[in-house]
Amino acid sequence: MASIPSATPLTAFMGSDLEIARQANLKPIAEIADRLGLPPGTIEPHGHHVGKIPLEVIEDRAIRKPARYIVVSAITPTPLGEGKTTTSVGLAQGFHHVGKTATVALRQPSMGPTFGIKGGAAGGGWSQVVPMERINLHLTGDIHAVTAAHNLLAAMVDNHLYHGNACGLDINQVAWRRVMDINDRGLRQIVTGLGGKANGLPRETGFDITAASEVMAVLALADSLEDLRRRLGRIVVGWTPDGHGVTAEEIGCAGAMAVMLKEAMKPNLMQTMENTPVLIHGGPFGNIAHGNSSVVADQIGLLGSDYLVTEAGFGADMGAERFFNIKCRASGMQPDAAVLVATVRGLKVHSGRHRVVAGKPLPDSMLTENPDDVAVGAANLRRQIENLRLHGVPVVVAINAFPSDYPSEHDVITAVAREMGARVETCTHVRDGGAGAAALAHAVVEAAEEPSRFEMLYPGEMPLSEKIDTLAQRVYGAEAVDFSPAAQRQLDQFTAQGFGHLPICVAKTHLSLSSDPSLTGAPTGWRMPVREVRLSAGAGFLYALCGDIRTMPGLGASPAAARMDINEMGEIEGLF
Template sequence: MSMPSDLDISRSTTLKPLEEIAGQLGIGPHLLEPYGRNVAKISLSALDEHADAAPARYVVVSAITPTPLGEGKTTTTVGLGQALRHLGKRSVVAIRQPSMGPTFGIKGGAAGGGYSQVVPMEALNLHLTGDMHAVTAAHNLLAAMVDNHLHKGNTLGLDPHRITWRRVLDVNDRELRNIVSGLGAKADGSPRQAGFDITAASEVMAVLALSTSLHDMRARLGRIVVGYTKSGTPVTAEELHAAGAMTVILREAIKPNLMQTAENTPVLVHAGPFGNIAHGNSSIVADQIGSKCADYLVTEAGFGADMGAERFFNIKCRNSGMAPDAAVLVGTVRALKAHSGRYRVVAGKPLPPELLEENPDDVLAGAPNLRKQIENIKVHGVTPVVAINAFPTDYPSEHAAIRQVAEEAGARVAVSNHFTEGGKGALDLAEAVVAAAEETNQFHYLYPDTADLRSKIETIATKVYGADGVSFQPAAAKAIADYEANGFGRLPVCIAKTHLSLSSDPALTGAPTGWTLPVREVRASVGAGFVYPICGDMRTMPGLGSAPAAERIDIDEHGQVVGLS
């Protein structure tokens, strides 16, 4: 019998009152700000009320290098959170808020799936409490003040050709990637080349995710660099007198959102930074609250362990001061077969029929990627647990092949059926995570703050990606020199590259060797607090496909949403 759709499962869930969900965390009704019946914001005062509580075990969920379809990190995160409750642990899940760009594009929503999802999924995937729109408004207010400053005399001496602050929109729209703004009469502005990014790629979003308090967010917004003078001096949002108003727009958005899973496990949904240009993790304040209100806090890091988990360790944990107790590495049979190099998986298209045939040899051929990603967890001193996210098309022999590889690499392993069975299907995974989290680990950052930017980039490239070295194009080398001269050298680095390969080339599967990481450009997100080298062609404004999900989404005769996945 086929499973109901994710939307049908969401609607069949018996939701508990949010006061009861919050009560599981010891959070009283006075700390909740309801947004409708099924979502509430949590006041940051919860941090003060629980300041003396012992911290939860902190578990990050990452993955092997995914196919374009994704390998089920959110579903695994939710399933694990549910399973821990079956073991008698007070657990809470912390995830990012989905962008509506991918929701209406190819990927669809990001609420998890099956019987391990956040509900109601319509609320999560569509607007939620308006945090995305607040980020959009704050970002675009700063953009408007940049252009107004140019129009009103430019007393700060901003070079129009060195303005780095674009506009944002939470929609996939390739037509807006590169535009000319300010056309028309003189009163209509100063013409210049500009463009739009998707809201998830906004530095304001990264600031929201990495702030530790309202006042910390205010200070970070002030440090945002919008461009440079002709002499190379950075111009900030503070100098434009924009940071205060931006903070006011975001003063509600900094409060985490409370929801629940299909099994009524508490979920904190907050922030949604891009996984390529930014660090791809949910907010620090959500983790701070969750850590003080549960036995286990399970959070998710975007893309593979070479990206989201590396940034979780070296950027998010560096900012929060929190240390992980264990890391889950999600792997699938289909992804490892794809890493054999024998199959091509394309988003929006059916899997190749031959990939679904029993073939443990193909799994073993793709195993170098799993081995490297286990190594990428261990190099940070964290205990890894491999979660085999089971699909109905898998075979026991293929799961056995993954188990063999993972155990030989020094990781615990568990097959998880959380998609079809909910928390009960992830009990083995939960037991493995509890055992891993109880071990004493040696968590450490990959590089010190004091290392220069080149060394930080080279360390990640060689130790995490497996590159032989790094080549810096002249523009990148000059930018690094300028950033260090401006005092940005102590910032961590967030390397922007493809998520479809350990390398910078999405066509290279497995664990490529004998290659050099090409850094063509380096930019600074000074407010967020990192420098990001760009390796390859990074799209910060996605486009829609030939058959976007938006074509299938509608309302029925009862006013209910249909077609959302």
Template sequence: MLSDLEIAQQASMKPIVEIAREAGIEEDDIELYGKYKAKVSLEVLKKLKDRPLGKYIDVTAITPTPLGEGKTVTTIGLSMALNKIGKKSIVCIRQPSLGPVFGIKGGAAGGGYSQVVPMEDFNLHLTGDTHAVAAAHNLLAAFIDNHLLHGNELNIDPFTISWPRVVDISDRALRKIIVGLGGKTNGIPRESSFDIAVASEVMAVLALTTDIFDLRKRLGRIVVAYNERKEPVTAEDLRCAGAMTVLMRDAIKPNLLQTLENTPCFVHAGPFANIAHGNSSIVADQIALRLADYVVTESGFGADCGMEKFMNIKCRYSGLRPDCVVMVCSIRALKMHSGKYKVIPGKPLDPGILEEDIDALVKGSENLIKQIENARLFGVPVVVAINVFSTDTEREIETVKKIALDNGAFRACVSEVWAKGGEGGKELAEAVVEACDVPNNFNFLYPLDIPIKDKIEIIATKIYGADGVVYEPEAEKKIARYTELGWDKLPICMAKTHLSLSHDPKLKGRPRGFKLPIKDIRPSIGAGFLYPLCGEMRTMPGLPSRPAGMNVDIDSEGRVVGLF
């Protein structure tokens, strides 16, 4: 079997000018980055404003194993399959971070015969958006320390500074640092930290903004510290927001690429799905929906993470409404959720998980049942996509289909897009078209004008299945303070593990009888949400003992090798 990279390098790509033209984008509205990728001007939205919106599909998943279960593969494959059955589709996905690319997870361009190309460009820098995010973020960090050195006119309390530095590499040695060492000319010594660049609030802002002027306002609202009177200090107060916007003026434009079957693909923004909302950009979706009959996007991690935030955060700010949810699952992941098998990154799968085990499958399918319930809470039809592996048996597949249909799924289909490309997703595409034609009753899970605690408890009890919420003193203090500041009307972006419906990654399946602990709650005022912390959240990953980057090199002809 060819590697993902070998498949991608054998692809028959069209010039991106041609992809744009076929999608309905004029050549004057794109900026070329070589032959096969381009940025799309936001001016195109004005030209398309009178066109009707296409159907809007969010691809999500059950609670994943640490290996992931094919959500991006399904997203890309579904879009190609829709084209196969005569529908005009565009796919919109996030840009990957270099941290996972060189770490253990790998890239995010899909896999097998369901990929976005050029695969090397997709996973390595692309058009530099993440670097622009990092530059804007670090400029603000530099402004803060420079302000302290030159008299601290704003009376910033250094102990309240919450704005770290960022870099787009997994580097655990930078998690905690001390800056300003080496004498007075080097700044004021203080503790600080590094996050990975995609965890920056600037990245979340990029994903949720609607135009350059909205971007400027959001960057200005970013809170970096508090003054001696306990008032928030913002990027606007530091007079840095304008320069940050200038650094982001190209990054705000979505990137246009193509799939292996030449389906247009917007790749734009890459916020984390734990501390942020884990979805690609609003502007990319808005453009795509004016150009295509069907737009397929995806939400990070399971439905309890990215999909919930897609609905309650992204859809609030975009004004867009989904027509269908696709719930990706795999037989092996459902068996893991029985508690009988463990899946550990970098280690071979337990041989038992690859053999037929209906009992484990049925027990683990409680997770699928709950995630279907979660999607239906928003009033949207759910199509279950079973991402098949060669070890899956017909009996296992039929068991999952029956469980899905018995528990509220509109349809349940096998997806073979990894092995067969769009041809392997035609049944899924037909089901999605049917689901999109069913009138739905989309609704948000909570109104914005209720107290912060009420919003948290609605998410905890209805989405996670918790019996209630326990607040630590720091969280109680912050909730009271944020309410005083008028931030209580913002949506909630829960920061929790993606490996369980609960806060505890060891609790698989459908956990019951637990209370959700809220350790702290932090503001992302520029992005436009508050994020409660349900346990320790790692915002700077570390590399494994054998990083994936050790396999990456160039061959004798200068081509990239070892990239998945």
């Protein structure tokens, strides 16, 4: 492709994502439902272009042949992102250009990042979900329902403590914090109950962003309303002095939480710029939780098209690994192929020779032709291809092309991918929509026809410490794991309490294969520190904390919220 050696983003030549989104020829949501194979009258409209899908359609269409199941992940992302969502949307559109039908399933964007640095989070250019304003701002209120259900449980816990504490909760071991869907560093650590006895018991607590709520992870992993209710009941809100975990069921709140989430349990139906069906549902945090959209959305999508494309958050060492070992373990569904998104600029950063900062222009050194930097950074690409192949899944590398790329740099990525036994295609779906991902779609069709050899990385009966060690060494490239005394005690306690069969979600930085965000490429010779292990009994996994993980982001010096407004015609401005 012809290169444009400039720091100017591609959208500058086409208009902003919002301007492009407003050029879409949107179809009525009933027509999109028909393309998904839903019977007439099934969809519950929320305006002209968004609808809710009742869960009954899963059972009604269970006799249909399921689609090919495609997961999209990426190299270890830089602060700029590598374009997983855009590629997922572009690939789904691309299938239609090669005579196949497709649906894409994505997480719902959190408004915290939308008003922070990230801005819009549903694709870009001519490969995005529309209406853009709807998906990035409230949609049908699912995230708010999760916020309310989570905070109801927090209120019930404080009320339980106030009215005698019949369950014997240790006030210093209450683990259930509050959540909100806005970035606010001032709420990370707070004290509640001040102002006298009538205001409750003073105690230290804090807020997380709603995407980090265990309730959000439960919503994304439950396969029915009944399963949702059971999982909510199993949530552990804190501990007694003798180590008993007190649950939401014991507090008496699980039923009310299920009531609040009844409508949120239904996936949302939208469309791409080319009217491809999109299922938007769930939004679990990519560090603390499993970072994938919902099981029920995938179940619906698998019964409505030739191909279902779903995105796994962050790099293949995190989102894809959890897709395989947490989501697929819970759902019983098996992927047919994996797409790994790579960018020239991302691999240049992984050379360790450049530094990028979110929200700031690329340094000039990254915009010159330099295939040698790409080759050095390709150590990360190799490792992430290996991480996908560990699970027996055919891999297709998608080179997400930017105007500042050079053909020689693409050639390096192509050579490395082929050397690793992966198919590879260069994509221009941001500029060209589905046509720019048609070659990628062809490659995925071929990959998905290979015999399935999918397998989990570890069995459920493997001891918890060995599961963590397996992830650290085989996926992240660590030399060994160092468990703090507290973490080892917690592992022993959870095993004794019957949680030893659960999968592991490692909470670490997404900016490195290691637990240190400053280590680029594919670092070796490092040791992974596990300082604490926490239980998500409702979601059905344990998470090991490695390093400093923020569960409530803060706003930057120039937050996106500062540029957003309503013009005199009532249109939203500044939502990029």
